[in-house]
Amino acid sequence: AQSVAQPEDQVNVAEGNPLTVKCTYSVSGNPYLFWYVQYPNRGLQFLLKYITGDNLVKGSYGFEAEFNKSQTSFHLKKPSALVSDSALYFCAVRDKPSNFGNEKLTFGTGTRLTIIP
Amino acid sequence: EAGVTQFPSHSVIEKGQTVTLRCDPISGHDNLYWYRRVMGKEIKFLLHFVKESKQDESGMPNNRFLAERTGGTYSTLKVQPAELEDSGVYFCASSHRQASGMAQYFGPGTRLTVT
Numbered sequence: 001a002q003s004v005a006q007p008e009d010q011v012n013v014a015e016g017n018p019l020t021v022k023c024t025y026s027v028s029g030n031p032y033l034f035w036y037v038q039y040p041n042r043g044l045q046f047l048l049k050y051i052t053g054d055n056l057v058k059g060s061y062g063f064e065a066e067f068n069k070s071q072t073s074f075h076l077k078k079p080s081a082l083v084s085d086s087a088l089y090f091c092a093v094r095d096k097p098s099n100f101g102n103e104k105l106t107f108g109t110g111t112r113l114t115i116i117p
Numbered sequence: 118e119a120g121v122t123q124f125p126s127h128s129v130i131e132k133g134q135t136v137t138l139r140c141d142p143i144s145g146h147d148n149l150y151w152y153r154r155v156m157g158k159e160i161k162f163l164l165h166f167v168k169e170s171k172q173d174e175s176g177m178p179n180n181r182f183l184a185e186r187t188g189g190t191y192s193t194l195k196v197q198p199a200e201l202e203d204s205g206v207y208f209c210a211s212s213h214r215q216a217s218g219m220a221q222y223f224g225p226g227t228r229l230t231v232t
Binding site (some may be wrong): 004010034036041042043044045046049090092103104105106108109110 | 121123150152157158159160163165173176208210217220221222223224225226
């Protein structure tokens, strides 16, 4: 069975500093990996995904994530944090899709990122 | 293009009552998913429709939950009778059928509180 771990419930970063939100995963085959963000009173917004190709994936709002197969990790990063980045971040993994195209996502428990002015 | 919409945004009901949640996916998306987040925990998969057919309902907690997608457009999720442990945020998501690797796009969620 697939699983995702986000080891940190809360991450605090000073504005302007680099940030990292950690994620490790477990799947039986090749993973499809995703990051989503939830701002207060909003739904989940897609940030970026890794399907295949370059290990460094770039996404929305200046975020990027690095896929590391040997460490089974997919950490979310940003070089310079903004106060507006404060939100709840979810990592998710999906098994290789079936012929119907898409399969269920398995999420981590989420990491609350707070950027301190 | 309009995003995924959900109604209502909040619902407070008493134990034993019935509640129906609605989801309107992005137009043209054949895949529709329901997920639930119980407070502080991970977001868990409930079920997956491809058009009007249930592709995977392995995450449905029990037979008090009934999901439908008549005509392959919007979907409803009914909880009857509701129990305290059903409280949480119910998310709906949709994606295009043919695009392998396509992200799922989520609605704002319905916050259900059972008292």
